[in-house]
Amino acid sequence: QKLEKGLLPKKKKTDQTGTEINFLPDKDIFDSVIFTAKDIQSRLHETAYLNPNLTIIFEDRRGDGEPVHEEYHEPEGIAGFVKELNENMNTIEKEPIRLCGEAEGIEVECAIQYVDEFHENILGFCNNIYNSEGGSHLTGFKTAFTSGINSYARQLGYLKDSTLIVLQPMREITAFRIEGGEQIEVTAPDSVLQKEATALYQLASGLFE
Numbered sequence: 001q002k003l004e005k006g007l008l009p010k011k012k013k014t015d016q017t018g019t020e021i022n023f024l025p026d027k028d029i030f031d032s033v034i035f036t037a038k039d040i041q042s043r044l045h046e047t048a049y050l051n052p053n054l055t056i057i058f059e060d061r062r063g064d065g066e067p068v069h070e071e072y073h074e075p076e077g078i079a080g081f082v083k084e085l086n087e088n089m090n091t092i093e094k095e096p097i098r099l100c101g102e103a104e105g106i107e108v109e110c111a112i113q114y115v116d117e118f119h120e121n122i123l124g125f126c127n128n129i130y131n132s133e134g135g136s137h138l139t140g141f142k143t144a145f146t147s148g149i150n151s152y153a154r155q156l157g158y159l160k161d162s163t164l165i166v167l168q169p170m171r172e173i174t175a176f177r178i179e180g181g182e183q184i185e186v187t188a189p190d191s192v193l194q195k196e197a198t199a200l201y202q203l204a205s206g207l208f209e
Contacts, residue, residue: 037058037060037068040058041058041070044056044058044070044072045072045074046081046130047072047128048072048073048074049074049077049078049080049081050077050078050081050125050128051128052074052075052076052077053075054073055071055072055073056071056072056073057069057070057071057072058070058071058072077098077109077111078098078109078110078111079095079096079098079111081111081123082096082111082112082113083095083096083113085121086113086115089115089116089117090115090116091113091114091115092113092114092115092116093113093114095113096111096112096113097111097112097113098110098111098112099111099112108137108141110141112145122138122142124137124138124141
């Protein structure tokens with residue numbers, strides 16, 4: 001159906017549900033207008049992790065053979081995403097630590113897990129879009145996370161008041177999802193991490209044992 005003044009036109013009543021969208025890429029905008037099934041499946045699976053209540057069905061009907069049919073539904077959300085990223089690694093914790101909440105009308109969720117390797121891997125998503133270059137929301141998350149770990153490390157007796165620890169000896173696999181308006185403030189992740197103090201304390205205890 002074509003939109004009328006930005007809205008779907010009213011039709012007869014029906015008990016059917018769903019939306020069908022035809023996407024025709026413009027070759028003057030895209031480097032390539034041919035999308036492989038693998039690329040599309042990867043994006044759909046990623047979207048399923050970001051929206052745990054969503055079920056996505058993929059069908060590739062090209063060619064003369066049987067259509068390729070895949071269904072994506074990830075009820076664990078981004079915690080399941082992190083587990084998949086770490087499935088071939090030696091993890092410090094058996095399950096990812098999941099932090100979530102809302103501040104200033106902005107939903108914030110992250111899943112964190114450490115493995116016994118170097119270098120961090122932080123995947124940030126804002127309104128379901130991957131932010132390869134980070135942003136103010138990721139800056140707020142990193143600042144609050146480091147501050148929280150240092151605070152709990154002092155409470156556990158592993159650090160003196162004047163000591164600062166930078167968490168780099170182990171590889172951090174983090175998926176970070178945030179939903180909100182056009183302006184994502186640095187303070188939203190900070191507020192959520194403060195509210196999720198128990199889970200952060202659990203992570204800090206596990207790292208220093």
